Amino acid sequence: MRMKSLERYTDNPEFEYATSGHRACQGCAEILALRLGLKVFGRDSIIAMATGCMEIISTPLPTTSWRLPWIHVAFENAAAVASGIESGIGILMDKGKIARKDINVIAIAGDGGTSDIGLQALSGAMERGHNFTYICVDNEAYMNTGIQRSSSTPFGAMTTTSPPGKKGIGQATQKKNMPKIAAAHNIPYVATACPSYPFDFLAKIKKAKATKGPAYIHVLSVCPTGWRIPSDQAIHYGRLAVRTGIFPLYEVENGRYRITYSPEPLRPVSEYIKGQGRFRHLTEDLIAEIQDHVNHDWQDLKNHSEMK
Amino acid sequence: MSTKKGMEVSIAASVAAKLARVEAIAAYPITPQTHIVEHLAELVANGELEAAYINVESEHSAMSACVGASATGARTFTSTSSQGMELMHEILFIASGMRLPIVMAAVNRALSSPLSIWGDHSDIMAARDTGWVMVFCENGQEVVDSIIMAFKIAEDRRVLLPMMVNLDGFSLSHVIEPIEFPSQEDVDRFLPPYNPLYTLHPDKPVTMGAYAMPELYTEAKYSQEMAIRNSKSVVKEVMDQFSREFGRTYNLVETYNTEKADTIFMALGSINENIKTAIDSLKEEGKELGLVSLRLFRPFPDAELFEVLKNKKKIVVLERVMPGGAMNGPLFNEMASLVVSNGLNVQLENFIFGLGGRDVEPEELMEVYEQVVSSGKLSHADNKNYGVIGVRS
DSSP states (O other): OOHHHHTTTOSOTTOOSBOTTOOOOTTOHHHHHHHHHHHHHOSSEEEEEOSSHHHHTTOBTTOOSBSSOEEEOOSSOHHHHHHHHHHHHHHHHHTTSSOOOOOEEEEEEEHIIIIITTHHHHHHHHHHTOSOEEEEEEOSSBTTTTSBOOTTSOTTOOBTTBOBOSSOBSOOSOOOOHHHHHHTTTOSEEEEEOTTSHHHHHHHHHHHHHOSSOEEEEEEOOOHHHHTOOTTOHHHHHHHHHHTTSSOEEEEETTEEEEEEOOOSOOOHHHHHTTOGGGTTOOHHHHHHHHHHHHHHHHHHHHTEEOO | OOOEEEEEHHHHHHHHHHHTTOOEEEEOOOTTTHHHHHHHHHHHHTTSSOOEEEEOSSHHHHHHHHHHHHHTTOOEEEEEOHHHHHHTHHHHHHHHHTTOOOEEEEEEOOOSSSOOOSOOSHHHHHTTTSSOEEEEOSSHHHHHHHHHHHHHHHHSTTTOOOEEEEEETTTTTTOEEEEEOOOHHHHHHHSOOOOOSOOOOTTSOOEESOBOOHHHHHHHHHHHHHHHHHHHHHHHHHHHHHHHHHSOOOOSEEEESTTTOSEEEEEOTTHHHHHHHHHHHHHHTTOOEEEEEESEEESOOHHHHHHHHTTOSEEEEEESSOOTTSSSOHHHHHHHHHHHHTTOOOEEEEEEOOGGGOOOOHHHHHHHHHHHHTSSSOOOGGGOSSEETTOOO
16 A cells, blocks of 8 residues: 555554564454554554454564554453553543543454453443444454354354354354444444455544544454465455445444445355355355345445445 | 541441542442442542542453553552452453552452352452452451552552452441541551553553463563562561551551460451450450461461461461362461471361351350360361351251
């Protein structure tokens, strides 16, 4: 990406807050999303990160990949830790112990740390109205522990704990709609994003940063390792997820839904599914079932959204 | 000049936190801790205490938010009991491993199942090795003074560890006692503002909570262990300073009638006042019983205990927790370790009492004394190594 284009979102586009030398897999779209997103948040930021891929690839003692204040506490509590940070810096500013300025408090967790084990802490933090941004980097399974299914794993996907077999089709449940759950908290800003659409993503980070109160961004983060695709295909599959309507890009600003990129006419989901190892066992019937689901959900989203 | 005031101990605990000028509180209600967090909420709502109060949705988040707040450099306080302590158990280890001087009032209560809201030490004994400095209180005055001291101990650069102040649920937390409150000026002089070593702030980015590979984990835990071991001298120093400045004496180990007695009872918390009553009654009958009360429980005051106990004949360890399949209760097991490693020639006995709020009267304690002095090593029913006071089998 040309640095010049980034200048619309950040005044210091070349500075890396997530530095090189980390241990992410080749082609990881998750670290790409964070690398880009943090450029928009800028230096006056504090990160609370859940246990997971991004934590484990970045901070083996005594080294760190973060050039921002960063804390990791546990798996299920990034939002609770962020609540404490936001409250802590707030009271210290009120008491004049630290200089008053805008500091972005950012909680980051994977799909497991968000839609499964961290859901309660996140719900509490959103309900309390802390001034923070929560970023869920969703690679659709517990990749860090070896590709186990989460509630964010899509229907039909093979993981090590949702293996297809004589009686199994892979993941037998539908992907939990986490952005909708976040939006149901009536927080000021919710968005979905994907680093395959970097400017859409960066614009949303910019909005989240400017939001007073909780903001939630759900980032589809293609995982070549867990999805069993070639490591140079992450951007490609991110685009296909959006263009097939499997992962629509939209935002919910003060309750108002807006689709930020319309992929219509939708490409058939088979274009997305075929080529991914995690779906290779799917029959045409199951693919048709997924297509029906996507058609329904896309229509549903359109029904209560304003188009771009 | 301070005067005594009749007050519920829970309310007094929150007044102590206010006197310590806590800056961040994250708490979730659980009986019997509730009055502490309710009164703190009131103090904040009335503008009497300038603090961030985070009404979290669970104890797990309470301790997590405390970790976040403390990491920014705010003086942080919370309180819990029982199931709440179990739910935050995971984060207790992390708070101490990250060396964050959070102070918690632990209002000790039984653990389910069966559900019981009443007092015993099941909760804290399950959390005893979480790396927190821990003290136990016998009365409301000790609760107030210990909370103020706890911040000074925890925040000391030589310590930098979280600290728990334990008080028995209901039998201490809900009683009204005459309590002397130090003035704000005196507390401010004793307890200066927290001056943290590292904080989460953009001007000086630091990484907190990194993970350790096998080549560093042992060293990280060893340095933490040295910190809690070495904290004992700081606890003593702070208690001595408190005694000098406020005129109330505190020691790591408290004794009562130990000079004359060969038989010593040992216990934690509010039962010690009942034991003292039993000791006084026995004295009237010409019998001598001593009491050793551990005010400091973590780090374990082994050398101080040895000094008191080295020439004694019988030590009776009284505990408010079931051993859960262990040979004896956890305090007994530590005493056995002390006896063996120092080669003491002493008879050790173990009694379990007061589970789930069961009252133990001084008379029952006197019976235990009679049982112990009138025989050699006791043999208990059902091949247990310990007796259970008042149990109906």
